Amino acid sequence: MKGLFCTVFVLLLTQPLNSCKRYYERRCGFYVLPRLPLSIYHDSYMSLRYPTVAPVVTPLPHGLPAELQEAPKDCGTMGVNMDSSIIHGNNAPENSWPWQAFVQGETKVCSGVLIAESWILTVAHCINNTRAITLGRIHVDRWEANTIQRSAAMEILHKHYDQRSKGGDIALIKLSSPVEFNNNVRPICLPTKSEIPKIPVTCVVTGWGLTNPKLELIHNHLQQLKVNILPQRRCRFLWSLKGLTIHNGHVCLDFNATSPHAGVCKGDSGGPLSCQVNGRYYLYGLGSFVEGGCQKELIPDVFTRVTEYMDWIHETIRVNS
Template identity: 35%
Template sequence: MYKFLIIVIVTLVKNIYTQDIGNPCTHARSNSPGLCKLLTQCKEIRDEIVIFQKLPQTCGFQETQPIVCCPNPQRSGSISETKCREYTSHTKEKQLCGHNIVKRIVEGKPAGRTEFPHMALLGFPMGNPDNFQWLCGGSLISEQYILTVAHCLTSGVVGEPKVVWLGITNLNDTNHKQEIKIAKNIVHPEYKNTSHYHDIALVKLDKPIETNSYVRPACLHTQLEIPVKKVVATGWGLTRYAGDSSQDLLKVTLNIVEYDFCNRNYLDTRKLREGIIYDMQICTGGSYPQQGDTCQGDTGGPIQIYNNDSCMYDVIGVISFGKSCSGGPSVNTRVSHYIKWIENIVWLENGQ
């Protein structure tokens, strides 16, 4: 008799929880509609657990398996595109939107004062709390996040960056500078300093920026394929190999280098065991000095394409590494491959 009752109770409990599967729910982190699913059937929630290190929102249990509120599948990049339209609405002064094609960043041309309002400089402390080295660049992609490369945040020599400068082109012209402390450095979970793969990171500012003509987020390019053959790189890096850093933000127009040619240049590179991976990396520049290239100190800055419709730049890559300024193609981390990771942290984590 008791055995029978136990079987009935277990069956009833199991049926109650099983009914939750397929029921509509609201995903709390993104405030978006979802469905109750087994955790094993919802990759989005499993990814969130890894990223945020928090217990998931549950609908119930099926035996010992959690049933979670799984957000409805959303095309990767749609959040970025929505935010891009929002940032575009801030762009009032159309006369400040254009940019000129230039030759090269090695001996390059200074950028216009409001031409790249998303450019950021990362400051690394030099002992004195008020003294910083400006060693890496980055791109403002929201009111509170900078996109850069992972290896800039993991150096055992100079430590982590502590402050960001925005709103400047010449380092001595600080009229519109916004200096903001860094609240958190977020390295991609798959990055290892023994390789060049997954070299991408986010920097969270300890307060939102003040949006104006001099400081404004860039858009993110969400598609694998790039619709043009030339891109624009920007940075305060060295103007020649082993030379001095530039006081001015420099810009250069570069060619996108064919995959096979780029891969042949890095066949014996220890940190590229699998060679150049097409959907994760983009090569720019070329094998000849006259083709131009990025240089040391440009690291972490963007490669970008201009969007005439939005009057803004779309960041397609983050400058990762190369061969001594003009000795071969530079390799950049392809942003489109990491859109979902970026969106989960920049917008979904904060309920934006």
């Protein structure tokens, strides 16, 4: 019976070397490898290679910052029912996407996301002496009734931001004074670090970015576009053709499945990737970078994966509140 067990055990081994199999054949039942964590990627692909260093998870010493603990129970909701036909990109309706922020820098405009009464989340490459942050805005060329504007009291870039590798492209802006939440100004829900959207999942990107790259003008009306999340292995492969390594801190969008020939463009940086879960929208990404022109069919657009930076977000807000 023991010989049969050993034979089955050897057949189940995933080690490719015959020498390893012979080793276990000689010692089956007498040797146990130490249990080590497996490497698991975000698209649920599992690697059976043992990592050289076990991951270290350092819990936050003080839990959630007070501002995030006090986020309203209706985070990630809006005062308008969204049409399920957001396909090729269209004008966002009034009172929609109340966490969308219009971020005006010294030489560029970007988007950001309201996550607490005094905090905006955006990407690091958008930080450029921020002059004004506007909330509750749908149109760029008009001042609407419920529009709120603040200046930046503090700008904090992630310490590992690297413009060349595109890593750590995330930043926090502390507002000059807190905002009061209402139907037009409301924070998005933040996911926990372990919450990763299941593929396939449909989300929405929003922004005022260019719709015609030749005009070099941002769109006057906030645009919304339904997208899918691309499996991480596929994204890594496609970007490797361009010589760029996609990290776990990146999440890629698949426009071909929902909106062929559409995509994000200049002015959309820092905009939210909002994914609906159980009736609420959660922030899973921030517009980071695209390849070449704004409309492409092969290389996916890349967003900063927010779940990879949740510890940094919590700790940064805690020590600066």
